[in-house]
Amino acid sequence: MRNFxxxxxxxxxxxxxxxxxxxxxxxxxxxxxxxxxxxxxxxxIGSFSMSWKFYLNPITSHKVLRDKKIALTFDDGPNPDFTLKVLQILKDYNAKATFFCIGQHIETYPEILKAIAVDGHDIGNHSFSHDLMIDFNSTERWLQEIKQTDNSIHKITGKKATLFRPPFGVTTPKLARALKVTEHKVIGWNIRSFDTVISNPQKILKRITKRVHPGAIILLHDKQTNVLLVLEHLLQFLKEHEYQAVTINELLHDN
Ligand SMILES: [Zn+2]
Structure with missing residues (x-):
């Protein structure tokens, strides 16, 4: 029985x-x-917290993983100011990540999406509009949002998006119904950086590093200045502590 x-x-x-x-x-x-x-x-609270598993059963970490692997996830791109720089930093540290992209941005910046795929990162669906009122969508409207974004990802990268992250981390019964049809794996997080809320990059970094553990899924956004400094220092920290940053698919398929 679902928790709600x-x-x-x-x-x-x-x-x-x-x-x-x-x-x-x-x-x-x-x-x-x-x-x-x-x-x-x-x-x-149940609608806003994916860890409550209220209407869906989202994956928020790899609980039994003992290897020092974590997944970095970037939401709300592709972004013309930051995504390519994020890709370069990831490349410098030989790290892989997962990008939950918004369909509208994908259609505006297809070349950036392609660059993400070429570098071997995972690409997930993060709705088409990411509208503020999106959580009032009907099941049909959700299906349209999800399928349109899947189609864009497929058209540009040739890959099928199997992962979905709910915008704002909010889940509703109607979204749950739509995802039952599309069969996406729903991915949450268990380390929230609050990088769009906290303005001090050192504070963001500290929030993350004190919580890092094997199997963790970390939420970041490739749409604001802090992401570059935070990512550079975080990857340095992970290297010093012998952690490997991998894609969600690699993290989940590791037993
Ligand atoms: Zn988002």
């Missing part, structure tokens, strides 16, 4: 307990209000 269903069942049981208590001893109305607020909060 378990939450609904627990909420119904608690509601029934309250109702029974109400008929026997009589309870204040705010108990019902409290239960509703708690349910609402849990539903919201």
């Amino acid at each position: 269903r378990i939450l609904i069942v627990i909420t119904i049981i608690l509601f029934l307990i309250l109702a029974i208590a109400d008929t026997i001893v009589g309870i204040a109305l705010w108990w019902y209000g409290l239960l509703f607020i708690l349910w609402f909060l849990m539903m919201a």
